[in-house]
Structures are given as structure tokens and as C-alpha cells.
Amino acid sequence: MSARAIPVEPLAEEETLSLGERAYRRLRDGIVQGTLRPGSRISERSMANALGISAQPVREALRRLEQDGMVVTLPRRGTVVAEIGPERLAELGRIRAALEGVAAALAAERMAGEDLAELARIVRGMRTATAAADTEALAELNERFHAILQGATGNLFLVKSLEALRAYDDLGRLRALGSTPKDMPKALREHVSILAALKARDPALAEARMRHHVLRSLTTNGVLAAPRQGR
Amino acid sequence: MSARAIPVEPLAEEETLSLGERAYRRLRDGIVQGTLRPGSRISERSMANALGISAQPVREALRRLEQDGMVVTLPRRGTVVAEIGPERLAELGRIRAALEGVAAALAAERMAGEDLAELARIVRGMRTATAAADTEALAELNERFHAILQGATGNLFLVKSLEALRAYDDLGRLRALGSTPKDMPKALREHVSILAALKARDPALAEARMRHHVLRSLTTNGVLAAPRQGR
DNA sequence: CATGGACAACTGCTATAGCAGCTGGCAGGG
DNA sequence: CCCTGCCAGCTGCTATAGCAGTTGTCCATG
Structure with missing residues (x-):
């Protein structure tokens, strides 16, 4: 017993x-x-x-x-x-970056206009939340941003995989410090640029920017080390 | 009943x-x-x-x-x-290309010397199989190549995901014609170049080449359309 | 004829019981 | 003391039974 x-x-x-x-x-x-x-x-x-x-x-x-x-x-x-050491965590972060990049590329091709409008609304909310340094609302908006983007692809495999990876991401966030303190303006600019690429219907650009965004986020969170990761 | x-x-x-x-x-x-x-x-x-x-x-x-x-x-x-139309199939192909790319990048960093030697052996076998136009042996070798590379990453999530995606790949192969007839030399050159990047321990190069290889393969199989996909 | 309600036939979901294989320890023979 | 074989107690795995919702049909009612 x-x-x-x-x-x-x-x-x-x-x-x-x-x-x-x-x-x-x-x-x-x-x-x-x-x-x-x-x-x-x-x-x-x-x-x-x-x-x-x-x-x-x-x-x-x-x-x-x-x-x-x-x-x-x-x-x-x-x-x-299973063993999930820091190096494994970094791997999973890079995998997630790649998948979110593909999701952004697909979204740039297929995304409906109303979804784009919703993303624009979210980014607008991010701007005010960033100005107010409201980390909680920012995390909520960030989650919605990615959820809408992934959902717009309509790809079940992608959604399920990223959902599983997000759990690991929480693990990384726990091991490192809490949420990011002062890279919020950077994250905001990145979201803006991603949205711009989506509006421009440029898959390659959207993918590159999304991937960079995720990798940068993981780096500042301490999950990834060198800034020269994954291209 | x-x-x-x-x-x-x-x-x-x-x-x-x-x-x-x-x-x-x-x-x-x-x-x-x-x-x-x-x-x-x-x-x-x-x-x-x-x-x-x-x-x-x-x-x-x-x-x-x-x-x-x-x-x-x-x-x-x-x-x-679930519905799996041609467009969804193309999406999954691009996802797989991205994941195999990450796998190659990770392998370039971590891969053991004996695994590299095994890959070299396989590529050597591919060369002779290509010369003999032995498509069956080539498919077998190709599978082993990717299996060893993915296994070398030691990442369970990656392996499991790619295993699931490989099933979809079979679906694409069924809907299109059978195995590739005359792109075998091209595939061989690509495998050689990937192996070279792995030996050079260049993650970014290995990733780019692997991703290109998978996308090119999917394109010649008819799963993907335009040659300007995913960067 | 139209409409509403009950009943039967599904469905996914959960619990219980028991199978077969593996492990570790303990006793008995060398 | 060391080794060997047995055996109880685990494990994952499968089958059976029955729960609780959902759906569609059919009959009674307005």
C-alpha cells in the first residue's frame, strides 16, 4: 500500500x-x-x-x-x-518554434478576414496591456493570439501537438523565473510584425517571424541558451 | 448487426x-x-x-x-x-518537413560517431541501389536513414510525431503514383549533402537541407504543388 | 395532418474481475 | 558460502457487464 x-x-x-x-x-x-x-x-x-x-x-x-x-x-x-532535463526542454522548445512557424505560414494562406480582425483586436489589447504592464492580461491575450492562429489552420494534428508542447513550455516557465518582466515591448513588436505578415498573406515571412518570436521568447525565459539557435 | x-x-x-x-x-x-x-x-x-x-x-x-x-x-x-483532403495532406507534409528539419538540426549537434558511420554506410548502400535502380531497397534504406537520424535525437516527442506523420505520407504516396521513378539520383545527392552537414556539425545547414529534401520529395510525389512552398 | 412524448436502440464511458508475464526474495541443496 | 529453483506479489493487459447520455421511431393526442 x-x-x-x-x-x-x-x-x-x-x-x-x-x-x-x-x-x-x-x-x-x-x-x-x-x-x-x-x-x-x-x-x-x-x-x-x-x-x-x-x-x-x-x-x-x-x-x-x-x-x-x-x-x-x-x-x-x-x-x-520520462526524463526531461534542461537540454530536452530546449529541444522541445525548438520543436514548438518550428511548429508554430508552420502554423503561421498556413494561417497566412488560409486565415479568414474575421480572424485577422480578431487578431488585430488582440494586438490592440496587447498594446494597452503592455503600457499598463499588466502581465496577467498579457499572458491571456498571448494565449488567445496563438490559439486563434492555430485554430485558423484547421489542422487537428498541429493543434493537438502544440497543445501538448505548451505543457512543456509551462514546465520551462516554472523552472526559470516567472513571466517575463521587461521584454514585453519586444514581444508586442513581434506580434505586430507577425500580424502584418499575416495580413500581407506572406507565408514565408509569417513563418520566419513567428519562429523567431518563439525562439526569442524561450531564450529570454532561459529555456534556450545561445541566441544563434535554429538559424 | x-x-x-x-x-x-x-x-x-x-x-x-x-x-x-x-x-x-x-x-x-x-x-x-x-x-x-x-x-x-x-x-x-x-x-x-x-x-x-x-x-x-x-x-x-x-x-x-x-x-x-x-x-x-x-x-x-x-x-x-476526420476529413483528410489533398490540402490537408499538403499541410501535414509541410509539418513533417519542418519536424524532420529540426530532427536533423538536433542530430547535427548530438549525434554519436557510430551513428554517423552507420549513416555513411546507408548512403553508400543508396549509391549502389540507385545505380541498380532498386527502388525497394532504396525505400528500405531511406527509412533506415531517417529512423537512425530521428533516433539519434533521443527525443520521444519528435519520434512519435514523425511516426504518426509518416502514416499520412503513405496516404499521399497511395493517392499519387507509386514510388518515385527517376528522382532517385536527386534524392541520393540530397542524402549525401545532409550527411555532410551532419558530419560538419552544422545544425542550421542540416536543417535547411533536410527540410528541402522532404519538401522536394513531397513535390515530386504530387503531394505538394508549387515549388515555392514553406520558404 | 401535425405534434409531442415515451420507449427502444444505439452511442461513449466506467467499473469490476481476472488473465499472463515479470520481479524479487526466500528457502533448500550443492 | 554460493547458487538454483520456486513462489508470492507485483505489473500491464484484456474481457465482461453495466452505467448514462443521445437519437430516432412510433404511437397517441390535439
């Missing part, structure tokens, strides 16, 4: 999501937040009654996490949390 | 893989090969006894396919095969 030692709390009935989905997010957050440390073993049964649910949803979540590269399970042996 | 109409044959005991894994691959192949057409509904139970197995492995496979963007399920409503 080592179930008591498992650093996970039972699932509340928070929302209307399926137990499998909730277990997935819970475990994912547990991994990126470090409460489930790399190398630690996760038993389907133990984790199940630690969460107060059955074993299937847990197993389902573990299979999805395995596809995300967060855990690795040896058949009939056990499931362990 | 509409189970008889489901275009899937029962699972043989082919290998030692789990039923969930086998169902995942079977369904994935069924989708990319067109036997499970877009828009068609997939019932867990029906598919289960069509495959001669229980419902859980099928459900498990469906959840993974959903994360790949191949199916979309409405809670308590049903699961349907």
Missing part, C-alpha cells in the same frame, strides 16, 4: 470532462510541475485509487502521455516518467 | 504486440488507405467484434487516433473519421 505516498490528489468533479481526459491533464500537469518526478514509476492500479477512479481511464491517459513522450512503459514491467 | 459491413478483417496474432497497439495501427492504416472513409462512423463495439477483440483496446486506439487528428469523437455521440 504505497498508494498513500503517491503525490496526487483525488479527482474532484470539477467539470463535465471524461475521467480519462481529466486523468490525462492531471498526470500531465503533475509531470511538468515536478510532483511526479522523472524516473518514478506509475502503477495503473495505484494511481487509479489514488485518483479515486478506475484503472481504465488511468491507462488511457498513460497511453496518450506515452505518445507525447512524457512516460515510457515497458510491457508487463511498468510505466515510468 | 452492421458489424458485417465494417471493412476490417479480424486481427491475426501476427506479433507479440498488444491488442491496443495492433488496433491502433490497423485503424490508422485503414484510414490512410481509404478503406475507412472520411465521415464514416466508428463504433467501439462494432469495430471491436469486427476485429475479434474487446472494446477497450479499440477505444484506446481511437483515443490515440484522436490525438493524431485522424478521428474526432463527440462525447456520447459517436466517433467519425
Whole structure:
């Protein structure tokens, strides 16, 4: 009975999501937040009654996490949390930069006019939030900006992959300091330039700018080291 | 009993893989090969006894396919095969090109010497296979080349994502003609140049060349149209 | 004829039970 | 003391049963 030692709390009935989905997010957050440390073993049964649910949803979540590269399970042996060191985190950041770049390129080609208008509204909000140094609102707007852009591509694979990568990004943000203090004007200029490329329907330009934006953001957050990364 | 109409044959005991894994691959192949057409509904139970197995492995496979963007399920409503038109296929190709590019960049930094030697061996084999016009051996070598390169990155997320994307690639290859007839020398030159960039430990160069290689390959296969794609 | 409501037949989702394989320790023979 | 084989206790994995929503049909009612 080592179930008591498992650093996970039972699932509340928070929302209307399926137990499998909730277990997935819970475990994912547990991994990126470090409460489930790399190398630690996760038993389907133990984790199940630690969460107060059955074993299937847990197993389902573990299979999805395995596809995300967060855990690795040896058949009939056990499931362990994968190692996510700083270098691995940097890799994932570069991957995310590349994918967001492709998303921007696709969006530049397909994006509807109303979505562009919505992005323009968001950027406008960013400008005021930057002036007011409202980091919280800025984070919210930033998330919406990327979400709309990715959603505009209509590509499920892209959206799902970036969603998974975003979880890792939170991990990087936790290990480094909190949110970025004084690069907000820089981020604002980058968003403006990205929007301009989107409006101009220039895929290559949008991709380059988006990629640079993500890489720069990761660099100032300490996830990436040298400023000469990935071109 | 509409189970008889489901275009899937029962699972043989082919290998030692789990039923969930086998169902995942079977369904994935069924989708990319067109036997499970877009828009068609997939019932867990029906598919289960069509495959001669229980419902859980099928459900498990469906959840993974959903994360790949191949199916979309409405809670308590049903699961349907997602639409994968030519334009979506082109998008996925560009995504794959970007990811393989990042993989090449990472490999250029981290790759061990013995892996480089193995790649050199493979490229040497490609040279003779190209001279002999042995398309089958060439496809095999090509697969090994990319597999070793991706494996050298040691990044699970990258490997898993590219594995899923490769399935879509097969779909594109099916819709277009068969394997490439006369661009083999071009592919050989590209592999040689990629290997050179890897040996030189030049991440940016390796990435650019790999990305160009994949995009060019997709273009000659008819998956991509204009030669001015993605930079 | 139109309309509304109940019922049957689905669906995805969850829980329980039990299988087969692996591991580690403990006893018994060398 | 060391080695070997057994065995209990794990593990992931699969099957069965049943839950709870959704949908479509069919009959009764206005």
C-alpha cells in the first residue's frame, strides 16, 4: 500500500470532462510541475485509487502521455516518467518554434478576414496591456493570439501537438523565473510584425517571424541558451 | 448487426504486440488507405467484434487516433473519421518537413560517431541501389536513414510525431503514383549533402537541407504543388 | 395532418474481475 | 558460502457487464 505516498490528489468533479481526459491533464500537469518526478514509476492500479477512479481511464491517459513522450512503459514491467532535463526542454522548445512557424505560414494562406480582425483586436489589447504592464492580461491575450492562429489552420494534428508542447513550455516557465518582466515591448513588436505578415498573406515571412518570436521568447525565459539557435 | 459491413478483417496474432497497439495501427492504416472513409462512423463495439477483440483496446486506439487528428469523437455521440483532403495532406507534409528539419538540426549537434558511420554506410548502400535502380531497397534504406537520424535525437516527442506523420505520407504516396521513378539520383545527392552537414556539425545547414529534401520529395510525389512552398 | 412524448436502440464511458508475464526474495541443496 | 529453483506479489493487459447520455421511431393526442 504505497498508494498513500503517491503525490496526487483525488479527482474532484470539477467539470463535465471524461475521467480519462481529466486523468490525462492531471498526470500531465503533475509531470511538468515536478510532483511526479522523472524516473518514478506509475502503477495503473495505484494511481487509479489514488485518483479515486478506475484503472481504465488511468491507462488511457498513460497511453496518450506515452505518445507525447512524457512516460515510457515497458510491457508487463511498468510505466515510468520520462526524463526531461534542461537540454530536452530546449529541444522541445525548438520543436514548438518550428511548429508554430508552420502554423503561421498556413494561417497566412488560409486565415479568414474575421480572424485577422480578431487578431488585430488582440494586438490592440496587447498594446494597452503592455503600457499598463499588466502581465496577467498579457499572458491571456498571448494565449488567445496563438490559439486563434492555430485554430485558423484547421489542422487537428498541429493543434493537438502544440497543445501538448505548451505543457512543456509551462514546465520551462516554472523552472526559470516567472513571466517575463521587461521584454514585453519586444514581444508586442513581434506580434505586430507577425500580424502584418499575416495580413500581407506572406507565408514565408509569417513563418520566419513567428519562429523567431518563439525562439526569442524561450531564450529570454532561459529555456534556450545561445541566441544563434535554429538559424 | 452492421458489424458485417465494417471493412476490417479480424486481427491475426501476427506479433507479440498488444491488442491496443495492433488496433491502433490497423485503424490508422485503414484510414490512410481509404478503406475507412472520411465521415464514416466508428463504433467501439462494432469495430471491436469486427476485429475479434474487446472494446477497450479499440477505444484506446481511437483515443490515440484522436490525438493524431485522424478521428474526432463527440462525447456520447459517436466517433467519425476526420476529413483528410489533398490540402490537408499538403499541410501535414509541410509539418513533417519542418519536424524532420529540426530532427536533423538536433542530430547535427548530438549525434554519436557510430551513428554517423552507420549513416555513411546507408548512403553508400543508396549509391549502389540507385545505380541498380532498386527502388525497394532504396525505400528500405531511406527509412533506415531517417529512423537512425530521428533516433539519434533521443527525443520521444519528435519520434512519435514523425511516426504518426509518416502514416499520412503513405496516404499521399497511395493517392499519387507509386514510388518515385527517376528522382532517385536527386534524392541520393540530397542524402549525401545532409550527411555532410551532419558530419560538419552544422545544425542550421542540416536543417535547411533536410527540410528541402522532404519538401522536394513531397513535390515530386504530387503531394505538394508549387515549388515555392514553406520558404 | 401535425405534434409531442415515451420507449427502444444505439452511442461513449466506467467499473469490476481476472488473465499472463515479470520481479524479487526466500528457502533448500550443492 | 554460493547458487538454483520456486513462489508470492507485483505489473500491464484484456474481457465482461453495466452505467448514462443521445437519437430516432412510433404511437397517441390535439
